Amino acid sequence: MSEGTIFVATDSIHGEFEGRPLYLHQGVTTARDGHPVLAAFPGHFVPLRPTFEVEDEPEKEAETTTPADTTPQASARADPAAAPAPKDVRAWAAEQGIDAPARGKLPDALVEQYQAAQQGA
Numbered sequence: 001m002s003e004g005t006i007f008v009a010t011d012s013i014h015g016e017f018e019g020r021p022l023y024l025h026q027g028v029t030t031a032r033d034g035h036p037v038l039a040a041f042p043g044h045f046v047p048l049r050p051t052f053e054v055e056d057e058p059e060k061e062a063e064t065t066t067p068a069d070t071t072p073q074a075s076a077r078a079d080p081a082a083a084p085a086p087k088d089v090r091a092w093a094a095e096q097g098i099d100a101p102a103r104g105k106l107p108d109a110l111v112e113q114y115q116a117a118q119q120g121a
Contacts, residue, residue, distance in 0.1 A: 004032065004033060005032070005033040005047050005048075006030055006031070006032055006033075006047070006048040007030065007031050007032075007033065007035075007038060007045035007046060007047055007048060008027060008028075008029070008030050008045065008046060008047075008048045009024040009025060009026055009027065009028065009029040009030070009041075009044055009045055010026060010043075010044055010045065010046050011024065011026050011044050012024060012025055012026040013041070013044060015040075015041060017036075017037055017040050017041075018036075022037070024041065024044060030048065031045060083111070084111065084114055084115065084118070086106055088114075089106055089110060089111055089114045090102070090106070092114050092117065093110060093114070096117075098110065098113070
């Protein structure tokens with residue numbers, strides 16, 4: 001056997017080793033190659049050979065993907081055609097005597113007032 005081999009007890013027996021009681025537990029008591037207990041109890045140890053049961057799993061096929069499969073979808077944008085033109089909202093606000101900014105984003109409340117007035121007209 002190669003240096004460093006580990007042996008395991010094949011039987012559960014009670015004996016004496018170096019003047020002291022010793023109990024060998026089957027499958028539990030171990031000793032390294034060259035240990036005096038192996039000579040004291042010949043035939044009661046075998047080399048430890050670990051075995052591992054492996055269950056065969058069916059092979060899995062690789063899935064093929066395309067960028068379209070893995071690319072996240074963008075959220076739907078509001079239809080710009082549904083929003084009123086800012087120049088129309090500003091003209092309406094001026095006719096109504098409502099202050100509206102000359103440039104930039106119009107306040108949502110002002111746009112809602114304009115849309116409500118257009119639906120009622």
